[in-house]
Amino acid sequence: MNTSLASRLHEGDPRAVGRAISLVENHDPAGHELLASLDRERINQCLVLGITGPPGAGKSTLTGQLIRCIRERKMRVGVIAVDPSSPISGGALLGDRIRMMDHALDRDVVVRSMATRGRLGGLCGAAGAAVRIMAASGCRIVIIETVGIGQSEMDIVSLADLTLMVLAPGFGDDIQAMKAGILEVADLLVVNKSDQPGARKLFLDMITVLRDPEEREQRIIETVASEGRGVAELLERVLEMEAKQRSQGLFQRRRDESFITETLDWAMELLAHPLRERIRRTASTETDPRLAAEHLLRNILK
Structure with a gap:
């Protein structure tokens, strides 16, 4: 392992963070060694904050304002901006880093665009590793802003x-369609652009999702991200919720479940190529694909 890179990463060098993430994305053995050496205490202290929601809700603007508020508290922050993939290169298309140039000269703001590589869930396989690398570099909060493709995220x-679910007035039936999905698992519902027509109706729609009056007050917050209104209050609510979940043990239980999910995700990614080659060599097109898959797994797992 490159001890110089590990040392620079621990000192918070943004270039070292970018280099480390690239090693992991490229499945470089040096990246594997680096992941094994990361500062676990820093990782445990870090809050991973997801920001999702439909396109046009103002996620990037809200992310930029959250960065400002976090830095006002003298905390180091990392941002993983998950972009749609190029169908040819697999690279990120949108380049969210351009949208966050206000923080470009701040070495305590580390921004990385990552491609989904065609994943319907909205996250690429290396996103979890990138989170831990940023956390190990001293980031107190790591924000993951997703591409905004709706309920599949x-x-x-x-x-x-x-997780923050960011919504804005004007989406109509889309809100109704999402109610049974991610709205029920998001920790905070953010009604952004709350100064626009229809914002009050959207707020009332969110209340119908959360039937418990106390829950409504804790989990719904209004912002106007373009003007920074409500963002400091949102960050305060996030930190309060983090402290509460840590004290109740829910925080660690979530981390445990995340570990299981991510490990399975990596296993599937690492298996994909050898399985494809094995299928190419052994399977017949005259066999039903489901039966071929069961036969393949029986041979692997026995």
């Missing part, structure tokens, strides 16, 4: 310690 819930 359930991956974010399994990786984040807390």
